Amino acid sequence: MPYAYVYAPFSGSISGLNNYCGCVGGSGPHSLCTQNCNCFQSCNGWSSPVDIRTSGTTPRIFLYRSSGILSVRTCLNFSCCNGSTDNYGRVVIVELFAQYNAQCPIGAIKFGHVGSPKVTHGQVYNLAPGAVLEIGIVLPTPQPPRACYSGPHVHMERIGGETIAPGCCGPVTEGTTPIYRWYYQCL
Numbered sequence: 001m002p003y004a005y006v007y008a009p010f011s012g013s014i015s016g017l018n019n020y021c022g023c024v025g026g027s028g029p030h031s032l033c034t035q036n037c038n039c040f041q042s043c044n045g046w047s048s049p050v051d052i053r054t055s056g057t058t059p060r061i062f063l064y065r066s067s068g069i070l071s072v073r074t075c076l077n078f079s080c081c082n083g084s085t086d087n088y089g090r091v092v093i094v095e096l097f098a099q100y101n102a103q104c105p106i107g108a109i110k111f112g113h114v115g116s117p118k119v120t121h122g123q124v125y126n127l128a129p130g131a132v133l134e135i136g137i138v139l140p141t142p143q144p145p146r147a148c149y150s151g152p153h154v155h156m157e158r159i160g161g162e163t164i165a166p167g168c169c170g171p172v173t174e175g176t177t178p179i180y181r182w183y184y185q186c187l
C-alpha cells in the first residue's frame, strides 16, 4: 500500500493555496474551478487548490508522477474563470490509476487555465516508467487584464489524497517538488 505522488508541472513558486498568497499581492479565499462540470467527473470531491506561478514565462505543463501511476484518463472542460469557454477557463482533469488501462483508481487532479491542450477528452494513456505526459502550456497575462488570471500560473486541485506542496511563496522545481499524494491499494 504505497503512496502515489504528483510533482510540480513546471518550475515556479506557490501563489495560492486555500487562500491567495500575500507575496504576490493576493489576498482572500481561493475558489475552486467548478463551473460546467460536463465530464465523466462530477463537480463533487474537489479540494485544496494550489496555484503555481512563474515570473512571467509561459512554460509547458507536464504531468510528473511517481512510478506507481501506470495509466491516466483525461477530461477537458471549461470550469475555471466562471466557465469562460476559452483558454483561461480551460481545465484538464487527470484521473490517476495504479494499473494499465484505467484500472485501480488512485485519485484525480486538475490543471486550470491550460493553453494548447496536448491531451484529448476521455482518452486513456498508459504510461511507461519515467514517461512524462504533456498537458498544455501556461498562458500569458491577458490584455485587457482579467480578475481570474492576474499573471502566468496554473491552478491545480485534487480529489482524495492530501496536499504536500510548499507553503505560500515557496519555490517549486519542475518534476521534483511534490504537490499532492495519495495512499492507495489495489484489491
Ligand SMILES: [Zn+2]
Pocket: 016, 030, 049, 050, 051, 154, 155, 156
Ligand atoms: Zn487558482
